[in-house]
Amino acid sequence: MVDDSTATVAHSLRAWVATASPGSRLPSNRELVARFGVSPVTVQKAFRRLTAGGLIESRPGVGTFVRSRPAVRPADYGWQTAALRAPHTRPPAVSAPMRSADPEAIALHSGYPARDLLPERLLRNAFARVGRSEAGWTRSSVAGDPDLRSWFAGELAAVTAAGTTPPAARDVVVLPGTQSGLSSVFRALVGSGHPVLVESPTYWGALLAAAQAGVDVVPVRGGPDGPDPADLARAFTETGARAFYAQPAFANPTGARWSAERADQVLDVVRAHDAFLVEDDWAHDFAVEGEVSPVAARDDAGHVVYLRSLTKSVSPAVRVGALVARGPARERILTDRLAESVYVSAFLQAVALEVVTAPGWRTHLRTMRGNLRARRDLMVEELDRRVPSAHLALVPAGGLNLWARLPEGTDVQRLVRECEHEGVVVAAGDEWFPAEPSGPFVRVNYSGPEPERFGEGLAILGRVLARQEG
Ligand SMILES: Cc1ncc(COP(=O)(O)O)c(C=O)c1O
Numbered sequence: 197m198v199d200d201s202t203a204t205v206a207h208s209l210r211a212w213v214a215t216a217s218p219g220s221r222l223p224s225n226r227e228l229v230a231r232f233g234v235s236p237v238t239v240q241k242a243f244r245r246l247t248a249g250g251l252i253e254s255r256p257g258v259g260t261f262v263r264s265r266p267a268v269r270p271a272d273y274g275w276q277t278a279a280l281r282a283p284h285t286r287p288p289a290v291s292a293p294m295r296s297a298d299p300e301a302i303a304l305h306s307g308y309p310a311r312d313l314l315p316e317r318l319l320r321n322a323f324a325r326v327g328r329s330e331a332g333w334t335r336s337s338v339a340g341d342p343d344l345r346s347w348f349a350g351e352l353a354a355v356t357a358a359g360t361t362p363p364a365a366r367d368v369v370v371l372p373g374t375q376s377g378l379s380s381v382f383r384a385l386v387g388s389g390h391p392v393l394v395e396s397p398t399y400w401g402a403l404l405a406a407a408q409a410g411v412d413v414v415p416v417r418g419g420p421d422g423p424d425p426a427d428l429a430r431a432f433t434e435t436g437a438r439a440f441y442a443q444p445a446f447a448n449p450t451g452a453r454w455s456a457e458r459a460d461q462v463l464d465v466v467r468a469h470d471a472f473l474v475e476d477d478w479a480h481d482f483a484v485e486g487e488v489s490p491v492a493a494r495d496d497a498g499h500v501v502y503l504r505s506l507t508k509s510v511s512p513a514v515r516v517g518a519l520v521a522r523g524p525a526r527e528r529i530l531t532d533r534l535a536e537s538v539y540v541s542a543f544l545q546a547v548a549l550e551v552v553t554a555p556g557w558r559t560h561l562r563t564m565r566g567n568l569r570a571r572r573d574l575m576v577e578e579l580d581r582r583v584p585s586a587h588l589a590l591v592p593a594g595g596l597n598l599w600a601r602l603p604e605g606t607d608v609q610r611l612v613r614e615c616e617h618e619g620v621v622v623a624a625g626d627e628w629f630p631a632e633p634s635g636p637f638v639r640v641n642y643s644g645p646e647p648e649r650f651g652e653g654l655a656i657l658g659r660v661l662a663r664q665e666g
Contacts, residue, residue: 213251339368348365386409391411392411442474472501477503483594505517581654586602603636612624615657620652
């Protein structure tokens with residue numbers, strides 16, 4: 197686990213060294229022990245970190261000194277501009293949900309739940325147990341740990357419709373996060389230059405993965421109940437696409453959820469076109485009303501490729517997910533995984549398995565969902581009160597986000613910049629659109645830290661918006 201006091205001392209010393217002249221002598225170990233109220237071992241550990249980073253050097257019997265910095269020549273990378281040529285697409289360097297905000301800011305942009313929503317006690321126990329056992333210290337197979345694969349298969353099998361053959365462990369491929377699974381699916385099942393249908397708006401990471409794989413994205417209009425099956429059928433016919441990427445439960449960003457009837461209709465369209473439905477079940481654990489019933493549980497003919505992430509519910513530090521696919525599609529994907537990453541850390545797989553099979557996991561999920569519901573309700577209420585001109589098409593029954601439409605003519609990029617300047621970070625909706633945005637939207641995440649500051653943050657958004665409108 198992280199030794200916070202070492203990190204704190206190292207951080208302060210780094211700041212000090214940055215302003216000190218080369219050759220300056222650092223305070224003695226004894227002085228630093230007194231100043232930071234830590235043990236001599238902690239100070240020594242911090243010194244070792246700075247020494248390893250080439251910032252300081254110790255002269256035995258004399259003291260510890262700031263190292264002289266090598267002369268820095270201005271770099272010239274101009275040759276790379278010609279060597280790399282223009283990129284096919286120009287996605288943002290770091291997508292808004294992945295940005296690190298100023299620690300003082302009210303962060304409503306991030307896609308990851310705050311620490312108090314994570315199973316911290318279960319995680320600490322799992323890390324300790326795996327550390328003591330043999331399970332985590334070996335090399336994994338390409339498809340992943342058999343027990344973890346059984347767990348993923350079992351979860352889906354438990355809700356598989358009667359008369360449908362449930363998935364087995366052999367159908368599961370463990371992933372280092374489902375993002376890389378999306379890339380594999382686009383490369384292995386769609387292929388460069390071929391089309392994939394997506395709802396609009398849709399997850400920015402799927403758009404990025406498609407762009408990197410050279411896949412042509414074809415938008416299909418989304419709605420609070422999912423896509424219109426007739427629109428989808430038309431898009432399959434017109435483009436010859438063989439895959440449709442979608443999030444049937446609590447879509448990021450809109451929160452849309454397909455009914456059982458819509459799931460059947462979509463599946464019928466997919467079957468009729470001999471195509472795949474790439475079902476991204478990213479928010480499986482974040483249902484706050486009812487349970488998620490994956491579309492994959494209605495299919496045993498290999499039409500649905502199912503992606504299930506544990507990153508956000510177990511821990512962003514235990515980045516493990518899985519993919520369930522049947523038939524030759526699974527073999528193609530497995531070959532891509534081999535080329536991409538060979539295998540997933542056995543240690544992290546073992547930790548994930550410990551957590552989701554711990555007796556406290558179900559209780560944790562219940563408590564976490566209750567907290568999430570309270571956060572969602574609070575944010576809906578505050579949005580309504582503080583940003584009255586924002587419109588929510590839907591109060592999502594799960595997931596982590598609200599998707600708000602702003603008045604026509606709002607300059608969303610300017611709004612987001614000005615909000616950040618005033619201390620609140622929200623995500624501009626533009627990134628979730630595969631083509632031009634259909635309107636001005638922002639996404640606000642209700643799973644971040646400090647829900648008591650939601651009102652303050654949204655009040656800033658409301659003020660900045662009112663300035664634009666006025
Ligand atoms: C809709 C959606 N799909 C997939 C992912 C990727 O998740 P991971 O790679 O952490 O499993 C995310 C992460 O933000 C997401 O929002």
